[in-house]
Amino acid sequence: MAAYDYDIGIIGGGAAGLTVVSGAAQLGARTLLIEKEKELGGDCLHFGCVPSKTLILTARAYHTMKNAQAFGLPAVEVPPVDFVKVKKRIQSVIATIQKHDSEERFCSLGAKVELGEPAFVDEHSIHLNGQRISAKNWVIASGSSPQIPPIEGLNKTPHITNKEIFSLDRLPASMIILGAGPIATEMAQAFSRLGTKVHVIQRSGQILSKEDRDMADAVTQVLAAEGVIFHLNVAVLDVKDSGRWKEVRIQNKDEEVSTLKAEQILVAMGRSPNLEGLHLEEIGVAFDRKGIQVDARMRTTRKHIYAAGDVTGKFQFTHAAGYEGGIVVSNAIFHLPRKADYTFLPWCTYTDPELAGIGMNEKAAKDEGIEYTVFTETFQDNDRSLAEGNRTGKIKMLLDTNEKPIGVQILGPHAGELLSEWVVVMSGKVKLSTLADAVHPYPTLGEINKRVAGAYLSPKIFSDTVKKGLKFFFHLKGRACGPQTRHE
Numbered sequence: 001m002a003a004y005d006y007d008i009g010i011i012g013g014g015a016a017g018l019t020v021v022s023g024a025a026q027l028g029a030r031t032l033l034i035e036k037e038k039e040l041g042g043d044c045l046h047f048g049c050v051p052s053k054t055l056i057l058t059a060r061a062y063h064t065m066k067n068a069q070a071f072g073l074p075a076v077e078v079p080p081v082d083f084v085k086v087k088k089r090i091q092s093v094i095a096t097i098q099k100h101d102s103e104e105r106f107c108s109l110g111a112k113v114e115l116g117e118p119a120f121v122d123e124h125s126i127h128l129n130g131q132r133i134s135a136k137n138w139v140i141a142s143g144s145s146p147q148i149p150p151i152e153g154l155n156k157t158p159h160i161t162n163k164e165i166f167s168l169d170r171l172p173a174s175m176i177i178l179g180a181g182p183i184a185t186e187m188a189q190a191f192s193r194l195g196t197k198v199h200v201i202q203r204s205g206q207i208l209s210k211e212d213r214d215m216a217d218a219v220t221q222v223l224a225a226e227g228v229i230f231h232l233n234v235a236v237l238d239v240k241d242s243g244r245w246k247e248v249r250i251q252n253k254d255e256e257v258s259t260l261k262a263e264q265i266l267v268a269m270g271r272s273p274n275l276e277g278l279h280l281e282e283i284g285v286a287f288d289r290k291g292i293q294v295d296a297r298m299r300t301t302r303k304h305i306y307a308a309g310d311v312t313g314k315f316q317f318t319h320a321a322g323y324e325g326g327i328v329v330s331n332a333i334f335h336l337p338r339k340a341d342y343t344f345l346p347w348c349t350y351t352d353p354e355l356a357g358i359g360m361n362e363k364a365a366k367d368e369g370i371e372y373t374v375f376t377e378t379f380q381d382n383d384r385s386l387a388e389g390n391r392t393g394k395i396k397m398l399l400d401t402n403e404k405p406i407g408v409q410i411l412g413p414h415a416g417e418l419l420s421e422w423v424v425v426m427s428g429k430v431k432l433s434t435l436a437d438a439v440h441p442y443p444t445l446g447e448i449n450k451r452v453a454g455a456y457l458s459p460k461i462f463s464d465t466v467k468k469g470l471k472f473f474f475h476l477k478g479r480a481c482g483p484q485t486r487h488e
């Protein structure tokens with residue numbers, strides 16, 4: 001049997017890679033982690049989830065201050081935002097979390113950490129910093145980077161992506177955002193709330209294009225009411241730097257051309273896999289522009305080489321990367337064949353209101369030709385939501401023809417947190433009657449989950465057949481009040 005330097009080598013110290021490292025090292029495998037940056041943690045910690053959610057909270061606090069009157073408080077004149085201070089807060093949150101993702105921590109678990117950019121030289125070996133290192137199994141978890149579209153003039157015009165946006169030296173007075181996915185939408189609202197005049201440009205007629213139209217349009221309306229300017233159904237013709245401004249020429253469906261000017265351009269138009277320099281083509285690992293091809297066990301076209309996380313181009317979320325990392329550990333270390341199943345993978349866009357989902361939405365069900373029924377409850381019927389000043393949003397529960405839930409979407413305050421109950425209900429196959437019967441504390445937003453389950457059950461409980469049966473057995477006399485019985 002060939003002798004390798006390591007049992008498993010992992011390329012990339014982000015959510016996917018660190019999950020594998022932690023699992024493999026703790027299980028006693030001789031484990032190597034290779035990271036190209038100076039610090040571990042990947043995009044989520046440094047340029048993604050953590051800084052974006054930190055910024056969103058800051059923007060929300062500022063927005064609440066500006067709207068003090070809505071809460072019965074005196075109107076306040078708030079001074080402009082000093083982005084350097086906002087940036088400091090972001091950096092301090094990152095630094096706190098970074099300790100959990102430190103080289104020392106992974107070393108204490110038993111893994112060797114090397115910094116650098118490896119290149120495969122054969123299907124078991126890489127070159128790194130002048131050394132040749134071999135491993136029985138490899139895991140490619142190198143993540144993704146912002147995709148820069150081939151728009152005329154963009155490469156000559158200074159622009160920012162998620163890599164730069166959290167470390168700006170001052171708040172831009174104006175910003176044009178190219179794209180309207182989750183990252184673009186979250187940043188549009190956050191910067192608009194902080195005081196930037198924000199334009200969002202989107203080729204199609206809907207933001208958050210994977211979401212159901214009614215839910216996405218409700219987010220558009222909230223953001224538009226706060227001041228974000230949306231340009232939907234437009235094509236970007238070209239971009240130029242005119243010195244004082246960055247200019248973006250757009251054309252609408254009627255072929256009318258207009259020019260938008262702003263201090264900054266944020267490019268948020270999708271992601272590309274980080275594959276440069278790995279020499280995957282030379283060792284027969286198949287990939288395309290979206291990512292590395294993997295089977296359900298996260299194996300690439302070379303079965304001892306796995307890939308997980310954003311680099312596969314599938315579900316580009318931190319929790320998906322962590323889940324896939326766990327699948328790799330089962331297959332590569334335990335040798336227990338385990339397949340990834342994304343049926344009940346949840347997701348959330350952290351706008352205010354948040355938009356969260358699990359399973360199928362109406363769009364996905366229609367695409368797959370699945371028949372469904374929708375049950376809805378709104379936040380304007382939820383006492384806690386009203387107490388907190390929110391009337392926007394709803395929950396949608398989709399049931400298939402067997403009356404089993406196939407998906408839930410929530411648009412509303414803390415939708416991401418509210419979805420957790422559905423994660424358990426759907427992945428644990430909990431009956432809707434269990435959810436409807438469970439006592440929820442009052443007044444909580446979570447009561448909306450119970451109510452939507454009740455909305456499905458109540459026509460069955462209060463049906464004419466049940467009423468007739470009770471009348472017959474217990475001699476019930478019927479309504480005591482109603483249009484016919486009311487005394488004028």
Ligand SMILES: Cc1cc2nc3c(=O)[nH]c(=O)nc-3n(C[C@H](O)[C@H](O)[C@H](O)COP(=O)(O)OP(=O)(O)OC[C@H]3O[C@@H](n4cnc5c(N)ncnc54)[C@H](O)[C@@H]3O)c2cc1C
Binds near residue numbers: 036043118277310317
């Ligand atoms: C602005 C923004 C907000 C986001 N918000 C959320 C959110 O709220 N919730 C959520 O679930 N997801 C969110 N995401 C997505 C999330 O960040 C990613 O899905 C997640 O980071 C993917 O983890 P990963 O391990 O695959 O890749 P990464 O975390 O990117 O890790 C890859 C690592 O590999 C390293 N690397 C790259 N190439 C090489 C190489 N050749 N050699 C060695 N090392 C290499 C990189 O430096 C990096 O450390 C957000 C993303 C962005 C950009």
